Amino acid sequence: MDIREKFIETIGNLGESIGLNRTVCQIYALLYINPEPLSPAEIGRTLGVSKGNISINIKKLEEWNAVKKVWKKGYTRSFYTANADIEGIIFEKLKTGLTKRNRLLIETIIEMKKSIKTTDKKVKKYYSTRLLQIESLLKQSELFTKNIDILRSFLKKK
Numbered sequence: 001m002d003i004r005e006k007f008i009e010t011i012g013n014l015g016e017s018i019g020l021n022r023t024v025c026q027i028y029a030l031l032y033i034n035p036e037p038l039s040p041a042e043i044g045r046t047l048g049v050s051k052g053n054i055s056i057n058i059k060k061l062e063e064w065n066a067v068k069k070v071w072k073k074g075y076t077r078s079f080y081t082a083n084a085d086i087e088g089i090i091f092e093k094l095k096t097g098l099t100k101r102n103r104l105l106i107e108t109i110i111e112m113k114k115s116i117k118t119t120d121k122k123v124k125k126y127y128s129t130r131l132l133q134i135e136s137l138l139k140q141s142e143l144f145t146k147n148i149d150i151l152r153s154f155l156k157k158k
Contacts, residue, residue: 037079
């Protein structure tokens with residue numbers, strides 16, 4: 001296995017281990033390690049993945065600003081290259097993911113509070129206490145999310 005194959009495999013495994021789509025990570029890794037832009041057909045041949053699968057996953061990478069479409073003179077088809085700012089992509093994905101999950105958790109807590117229907121004061125207090133603990137954690141997560149850019153700039157200075 002050459003260095004390029006090992007890199008692609010490693011990034012695919014790493015991404016999958018943190019809940020990302022393996023193919024998305026492999027496409028990014030291939031484009032990142034490749035010195036020249038690649039077409040979806042070239043990406044598919046290299047990774048052994050269908051053009052349809054490549055197309056769907058490239059769209060996802062474009063949404064994350066992880067890849068960009070480039071044109072080569074003399075070609076009508078699209079080519080893609082990786083955004084080399086891995087740190088920026090990771091921080092933005094983390095920020096987006098936390099924001100989405102925080103919003104979902106807020107909605108869930110609101111619904112849970114509305115659905116506490118018991119006359120047993122001890123049980124009601126227990127549920128309320130637990131929800132307050134989750135809300136406290138949620139506030140910390142929101143604070144972290146709002147300040148993630150500051151954290152990133154601090155880490156860059158080191």
